[in-house]
Amino acid sequence: MNTVIIQPPLVQLNTPYPSGAYLLSFFRKTYEERHLSGKTEWLDLSIALFHEIFSEEGLRKLFSLTENDALIAAQKAEDNYDDDTAFQIRRYISEQDLWCSWIDIICEISCSSGRFSGKEYKHEFVRSAHIPRGMRMERYLSEIGKAPSADDSEVLASLALADIADYITAIFDNNFSLIRYAESAASSDMPFSKIEEASNSPVMKYFYEPLLKRLLSNYINIEEKTLFCISLPFPGTVTAALFTAKFIKKQCGHNAIIAFGGGFINTELRNTEEKKLFDYIDFISYDRGYGSYLSLLDKAKSDQLKNVLNGEQFYKIKYIHNGKIINPLWSDEFYEKKEDLLTKEIIPEFSEIDFSRYPRLADTDNPMQRIWSDGAWMKLFLAYGCYWHKCAFCDTSLEYVNHYCKNEINNLFYGIKKQAKKTGVYGLHFVDEACPPVSLEKFALLNCMDEQKPRFTFWGNIRFEKTFTKDLVDLLSYGGLTGVSAGIEIATGNGLCSVNKGTDMQNIVSACCAFKEAGILIHSYMIFGFWNQSEQDLIDSMETLRQFFEEGLLDSAFWHKFTLTLHSTVYFEWKEGKHPDLKPLPQKKNSFSENTIHYEGENKSEKYSYALNNSLSNWMKGNNLSEDVRTWFDFKMPLPSIKKNFIHCLVNNYEKEKNKQFSNTEKGFFIWIGGKVIILKSANESCQLSWTYMGELLYADVTKNKAETIAKLLYSIKPENCSKNENDSLGMSTNELIDILGKELFVQLRGKGLCKLLSKP
Template identity: 35%
Template sequence: MQTKVLLITPPFTQLNTSYPATAYLKGFLDSKNIATNQCDLSIELFIKIFTKDFIALVFEEAEKNNENIEFSLVYEQQQDYILKVDRVIQFLQQHEVTAAYQMLQHGFLPKAHRSINLNEEEFEYGFGNLGIIDKAKHLATLFIEELGDFIRANVDEFFSFTRYAEQIATAASSFDEIDSYLSFETTIIEDQLLLLMASKLEQYQPDLVCFTIPFPGNLFAALRCAKFIKKHAKKTKIAFGGGYCNTELLLLSDPRIFNYVDFITLNDGEGPLLKLCEFIEKKIEKNELERTYLLENGKVVYQNKTPNTIFHHSNLPAPTYIDLPLHQYISFLDVMNPMHRLWTDGKWNKLTVAHGCYWKQCTFCDVNLDYIANYQNTTAEDLVDKIEKIIAETGTYGFHFVDEAAPPKILRALAEELLKRKIFITWWTNIRFEKTFTPELCALLAKSGCIAVTGGLEVASDRLLEKMKKGVDIAQVARVTNSFSESNIMVHAYLMYGFPTETDQETIDSLEIVRQLFQNNCIQSAFWHLFTTTVHSPIGKNPDDFGIKIIGPKFKGFAQNDLYHIDSLGADHKQYTEGLNLALHNYLNGLGFEVDLQDWFDFKITPTKLPKKLIASFLKK
């Protein structure tokens, strides 16, 4: 009998578009004639929560469980929230804005008797006053966020829009706390999740249920569902896989998780899932499984028959979004920044230009793991074939290429192929700030529909960029980001502070570089990350080489990724968090460029030593 597979994204991930893992796997399993369905419990649970009846239940639950209800203004206006939540969600679901970016690309639309006489100054001014959809979307987002705050504070401490119970799955070296919480009574949020899970089991009658666990904030909800399946569908097998498993569970030895699941697979899921189906159908033995943990005689065993069955990136079929409720996804506008909004606003088809990272040298990165180290590319023709298939299936022309770092050479070929076939899409991707991104290449990418790029600047210090083997310097980053911006391609920079041996001076100088990059319109968006050592990175493997000492956590058989460290040579960087974020918030909104850096902090800082026109001087060369 052929195995029936159900692929599930557990709560919560992005709400404006589907996480791509199940779509990729369904596309692959369909090509192997394996009966496969997929569902996104993340969006399905979210829209069940934010309904008139459920929000009424939320307020009832809050009254029952709390003497002092937090967010009293929400509570006092509960009837307005209850009566209007359905309308707000409907509004956030029905606005397609991705095409607007393409319309605004210079030269995309022809100019005739009306557009040729357009007063640019009046147009810019009018857009600010007449941007009714965006204004309403922002207010609607605040409405939903207020309810989310109320739920988390009064009903379910684990609730968040893009994660659930993340706090107990992050750095969970022991399974103790997770296992303990799984024994607790379910919350009303979890009750709704399990009702959805029951309906999927009834609808699809699967033999194998596979949960993708991309992040720590997906683990607990997946385990809740798995526990439910074990109780109510005892013959159904359960598998976990995805980014969390691939990074955190490489040394798994605690058998207790197998009270809830039967298999945990590592790295790319295509080969292991194909073998699992064959195993369930009794076509192969256990020792023929690939990259799969299971329980044998009470002990965790890793089965990995070699050589593995390899499915090269270039030979994989296009992801398929069949079964997913594409009309239900929600566009949020929580930050009024044109670049920042891309993560939450609009429907984006997810696709990968290349598997892994072509650079794979950064010392803070998990360069030894398969998803980074195993670089595989494909052709522009193959990519555009997949793009055409996805457009035909979804009707959506927005694409987010979710690469670790999209290779410039392939992006050039992709742009040329899109233009050759006259396929007009809107797209954005993650890159390295390579000097290969010349003004000419950036203009070509923009012409093909590129509206934005994201990339790691990390610590804006040439000494530290060299130490982390980033392969760029500040001058190069300035020129490359400027080339993108000059072609009307928005740039988001990932920023880091607290890198090993980073001094107070370097932190403040880094902020000054960021200020100047914003002021010179080289970047339009950014985000600060406090450095964390990971066990799979070169720094985690060789801490002495970077002047730090690892102090924990002690591995207790479950997850291992984030490490605690002491940096005796560096500054106390946690004290900078609030000031760095305050400065960045202003820069994101085009404000504060003339404010002295000291004014962002509530303690005495070291003045910057950098010239005020440093970035401008790089752009003149």
């Protein structure tokens, strides 16, 4: 049996979505252990569709299909006195030959695929008068305040792609988006029939269908059975997934076995009774998928998966039999243990992905926001689930949150290092719900100790909490961490309690201080519009966020509007009789998606959106940081009850606590992450040691007879110089160090290169 894992369009363009990498590794491992034959591959049809459209051939087809409609739309806009829209559309049509001749160069500037060098074109692209231009490109050029240079070419190339996407959306297919296709259809209250209609769109018909015919040709008109695993991580992939399944059904007939899985399925279709969905697919696989596929494979011969779907229940498999929905077995101890073992063992398989095809979109000048889209990151997790899993707004009843299972870090590190050697990509994005601090520390240490260079650079999601001390964060920075994202949510004491965040403002500020001192970028998620949030609490949260930026503790942030979900703690508590002021509304009976629960008054907070987003946009650029937060609103808001120096005081507390920690000699294990210690010559019995740490040149006085011993000792406990043998200790204990350094020098070196480990090696 063949197995094809498909990522339908469109997802984030700069790097492949990781579910396919995990499933590919799972199937190859499973088939090898069971001695099953057949081809197993992963097709990223998201990036394939991008290149199908954004190419010379693709744009020639696009303009051929749309020129008449575009000119009609331009005339209609002009008749309605919308001269700017008419101008933009007509310019696209007039410059179509320029777009077609430049699009491959634009993609090469963004991708660096190696088909040809795009570097030399950068100078012409930013300056020539004979280059296609769109509204986004022109706006950027008008705002940079200087003559454009080759350094602006990557931004302009990203904006050029966005300009073409705007044309497609306006003239050809109003569902189109560069990131998530037809997202509004699947994420709204639409019935399944409307989503089916959205799947029969122009982009699907004229660009995606020819792509499917070409890439799936090896599985059409063959006798072998093929299992097609189609991943739906987001609402924006649903219509393309349906189109894909429909195409496979038609072309492959009874030899195709089609399954849906992924984040959208797990959250939105957990209780689905939509029988029409099974006209497209044979079954749904929930959560990680490992256990559900194993339960089918254990029952069936490799090429007879369909035959076992005969009315029997399977672990986390939903299907239809004789017109009746067969619901999953949600619990099975045998397969749960199997899944946890596989979670610890499986290394995502990226080695066959050509990362040079993925555009690095330089669509913002904010360094933290740019990290998301500018870089070919291999996405993976240190642990499945969340070690806290108690936030009130989160889907805490679902496995991807509440089932915490850590990876074996040694296995993960060396496994993904093999992938890096094959792909040439050494950037990692940990997509955990929250990276476990102990796992991060171990990964960073392995990154330092591994002799195979280059080392990894990585970033990921965390929780702002007290575990992220100055010691730990300095080590993580030394070991390759470059950015973190985490939720503050509601930046007040009451707000943190109301969402059960499990931390407080002092711990959040202290963590941010440590990260910023170590040169690590920070993004924060914010929430507004909680059903019981008062205007006072909102303005206090906004004022606190302003102070975070004023103190230089954040690089970027984003305001999310609270959404009540079926699987959240809040909704579960409401069903138990708590939160009487929360008034959920009945769900629409024919709605395809089920997770979003509407409630009375949910739209009353929308009036705050513009002021929150506008102020934040300015603060991220360092603008208007001293303005009264109330001035961003065009209606009266209460005076913040937060003191103007609230965050500054917490920063001072952090400094005091840090100095206190560095002055004590509590037990622990330590490593050296400072520079090589140099012994400075001296004529008397004392001499100086000198070393660098975080860009500073530091000094310490020692006796001459101990100088060389101390210098060698510190160099020996650098992680790069420690033994790779797991049975050997890493670093030295407090007592061992004090015996050689003395208490005074031990304290002097703390925070200046002598770093305490979070856990005993």
